[in-house]
Amino acid sequence: MGAVVVVGTHWGDEAKGKFVDLIGQDAEVVIRYGGGPNAGHTVIVGDQTHKFHLVPSGILNPRAVCLMADGMVIDPEILLREIDELNRRGVSTDGLKISHNAHVILPYHKRLDVLEEKAKGARAIGTTGRGVGPCYVDKAARLGIRMFDLAQGITHLRERLRAVLPYKNDALTKLYGEEAMDLETLLAVLAPLAERLRPFVADTTAIAGDAVAEGKRILFEGAQATLLDIDGGTYPYVTSSHPVSGGACIGTGVPPTAIDQVLGVVKAYTTRVGAGTFPTELLDEQGERIRERGHEYGTTTGRARRCGWLDGVALRYAVRVNGLTGVCVGHLDVLAGFDTIRVCVGYLKGGKLLRDFPAGDVSLLDGCEPVFDELPGWPEESIENVARFEDLPVTAQAYVRKVEEIAGVPARFVSIGPRRDQTLVPPGSPAPRALFSLGRPVVLPTPAASRVL
Numbered sequence: 001m002g003a004v005v006v007v008g009t010h011w012g013d014e015a016k017g018k019f020v021d022l023i024g025q026d027a028e029v030v031i032r033y034g035g036g037p038n039a040g041h042t043v044i045v046g047d048q049t050h051k052f053h054l055v056p057s058g059i060l061n062p063r064a065v066c067l068m069a070d071g072m073v074i075d076p077e078i079l080l081r082e083i084d085e086l087n088r089r090g091v092s093t094d095g096l097k098i099s100h101n102a103h104v105i106l107p108y109h110k111r112l113d114v115l116e117e118k119a120k121g122a123r124a125i126g127t128t129g130r131g132v133g134p135c136y137v138d139k140a141a142r143l144g145i146r147m148f149d150l151a152q153g154i155t156h157l158r159e160r161l162r163a164v165l166p167y168k169n170d171a172l173t174k175l176y177g178e179e180a181m182d183l184e185t186l187l188a189v190l191a192p193l194a195e196r197l198r199p200f201v202a203d204t205t206a207i208a209g210d211a212v213a214e215g216k217r218i219l220f221e222g223a224q225a226t227l228l229d230i231d232g233g234t235y236p237y238v239t240s241s242h243p244v245s246g247g248a249c250i251g252t253g254v255p256p257t258a259i260d261q262v263l264g265v266v267k268a269y270t271t272r273v274g275a276g277t278f279p280t281e282l283l284d285e286q287g288e289r290i291r292e293r294g295h296e297y298g299t300t301t302g303r304a305r306r307c308g309w310l311d312g313v314a315l316r317y318a319v320r321v322n323g324l325t326g327v328c329v330g331h332l333d334v335l336a337g338f339d340t341i342r343v344c345v346g347y348l349k350g351g352k353l354l355r356d357f358p359a360g361d362v363s364l365l366d367g368c369e370p371v372f373d374e375l376p377g378w379p380e381e382s383i384e385n386v387a388r389f390e391d392l393p394v395t396a397q398a399y400v401r402k403v404e405e406i407a408g409v410p411a412r413f414v415s416i417g418p419r420r421d422q423t424l425v426p427p428g429s430p431a432p433r434a435l436f437s438l439g440r441p442v443v444l445p446t447p448a449a450s451r452v453l
């Protein structure tokens, strides 16, 4: 029937989990294609709040097969804790499959992540400290341990680790003056985890390929977001994987020709965690207000997120590099009560107007002054319980239309609160299930750069 990719448009934490859960209710296969436990997806169903770091949010649909694909890096301990917690809550994980090609985050990755950050001092990235970067480094260096190795049994795993551990211990002892890790101690920790995970390990590329061939409804669940992409993001303040829509192909073995729709989840404002320039950041009480109203504290690390007005320049960039065919606008309720709301439509640097997001050379962002359009706000507590898009205050509707105008693609869903029922479908947009049969646009939309500026 069709394949839909959901990605974040800015620096993550756009509430992708909520939209994936919504669309995932009608999916037959849900696939997470990259990243690891650095992600934190929150889904609220009834009186239960589910927080996922590794398991795809689609697990809440008992009819869906959930794949953790090749592009992911997996911490076995965190994954098993998540599986146990889901089972304790009565959520079945029988449909969960983990790619044999996914890489395993090991204790030395976590130690190195923290040590490397400390050594960088003022140049630290502000990583989540979950070992994600060092694990991807080993993958690229061909020193990685994959789920395949974990599933092969202790003898095989010992051999693999015997070959890799000296490199890691060299780094720990010689670079950082830390203690070396002992092979047998490591194996004693890993053996019971490997035993429990073995039944989940599979060739997910084959499962996904069959699903494509059978025309199933497939949902690709992005983690992190466009500006954190290792290639397309604000390097070096990025993660180590490919959160952009192209990553859905690289990370799963599904070809680009199989993808029909790409939805970008965009917050009504913009947030960022960790270091790096953030042109629309609000360092005043307005930013504080957004942070408190939006509960902008990390699901994974608890860190306070930096908050600012919506960066439309970055949004247009996200439309272009992901080939977005629609957006899901989140957290609209958080902006209630502001007299006026600002949206950044360009950057001024040294008297020159920048139209395009300078992803390649992010130093260009330093000293950029955002150029804002100003829109009227809507009253406090006016929207959380609205049942139809048309019943939103006209100013809130106009704000969504402004986001559409900047993006050059339609808003498919608008979120006015964390619950499933706090989601509106603008007139003319299809119901979630129908997204899978929309097909592919003949011509990809172009973001409205020249029209806005």
Ligand code: IMP
Residues within 6 Å of the ligand: 011, 012, 013, 038, 039, 040, 125, 126, 127, 128, 129, 130, 132, 133, 223, 224, 228, 237, 238, 239, 240, 273, 274, 275
């Ligand atoms: P790492 O992915 O832990 O290596 O962190 C690299 C950068 O990406 C840091 O600035 C993190 O705060 C950021 N990051 C990683 N994952 C997420 C996420 O899921 N949401 C928001 N930021 C993230």
